[in-house]
Amino acid sequence: PIAVFDCDLLGSVKTDGFAKACPEWFFEGGIQEHNTATVAGALSTQGVVVFFSDFGVFGVDETYNQHRLNDINHTNLKLVCTHNGIDVGQDGKTHQCIDYAGVINNLYGYRIIVPADANQTDRVIRYISVNPGNFFVGVGRSSLPIILSERGDPIFGEGYEFTYGKADLIREGDQATIISAGSFLYRAIQAWEILKERGYSVRVLNISCWSDLDFEAIKQAAETGIVVTYEDHNVRTGLGTIVGSFLMENSLFPRFRKLGIKRYAGSGLPDELLKMEGLDVDSLVNTVIELIENG
Structure with missing residues (x-):
């Protein structure tokens, strides 16, 4: 059986369909x-596949100690949190969960997955439904565009199967690599398009699994000589720090830059906040060009 737990947010976190059906x-x-x-967490130890869905600030920050105790007791909880990052926008800094990975990464038994669009989210949810253990799946608030190949086909569409721990090569390039995930991946693709028009060859890599990195994909990224991580997360504790540690531990030494959230953001439309925080597409483009030109 599958059970779903909600905290008075079923319309916002989209569990209302399950509530009506089951x-x-x-x-x-x-x-x-x-x-x-x-x-x-307790029910998940009794042979039931349990989903707990909430906003990130409530499902992660507010309940950290409960998840720590769940982890100690070997639960089988699927924690799916929406409204993460400054993508939350107008709700402001109190509701912008910008530390979800840093918090969950403290728990040895949880695995972090940050899908890039609705298609990959669908495959991820199917995966965690049939695989044991504690999982955290994090998404933003905004509806995301479908991630397309250069030919215009959905990358995570028909025929795609989610493989835990595997990175996705989204765009080819050999002068630098942008590593991104979640709500920032489509913006990384927009940056790639601008860079291509200006004559730069840059790779875009989607890393959805933050707890177990893809060695070969990151090794190949490092071989481009420049790695830039780009994320909607606290820059101190998110994807950039995870990738940076991985590079050092594996004796991989590209020029490395982390782009992420450096302070509590204000209240406004996500794109406005990104520009204020130096995380808009143009800022990413300028960072990559600076690294290439000053290499």
């Missing part, structure tokens, strides 16, 4: 995140 396996915890995380 009301006997849907549990509304109300505004009791700590209790809900504990009960969801």
Whole structure:
């Protein structure tokens, strides 16, 4: 059986469809995140596939100790959190969960997955449904465009099978590599298009699995000589730091730059906030060009 736990946000986190289809396996915890995380974790040890869905600030930050205890007790919880990053926009800094990976990465038994679009999210949810263990899946608030190949085909569409730990080569290039994920990946592709028009050859790599990195993909990224990580997360504890540590531990030494959130952001439209924080597409383009030209 599959059970879903919610904390009075079923419309926002899109669990309302399950609630209507399977009301006997849907549990509304109300505004009791700590209790809900504990009960969801406990039920997941009893042969039930359990999903707990919430906003990142509630499902991760607010309930960290409950997940720590769940992890200690070998639960089988699928924690799916929306409204992460400054993509939350107008809700402001109190509701912009910018540290989800840094927090969850403290828990030895949790695996972090940040899918790039609706298609990859679909495959990820199917994967964690049939694989044991604690998983965290993080998405933003905004609807994302479908990630397309250069030919215009959905990269994560028909025929795609999610393989845990495998990175996805989105665009080819040999002068530098942009590593991104989630709501920033399509912006990384936009930067690639601008760079291509200006005569630069840059690779774009999607890393959706942050707990177990793809050695070969990152090794090949390092061989381009420049690696730039680009993420909607606290720059100190997110993908950039994870990749940077991986590079050092494996004696890979490209020129390396982390682009991420450096302070609590304001309230506004996501694109406005990105520009204010130096994380818009033009800022990414300028960073890559600077590294290539000053190499």
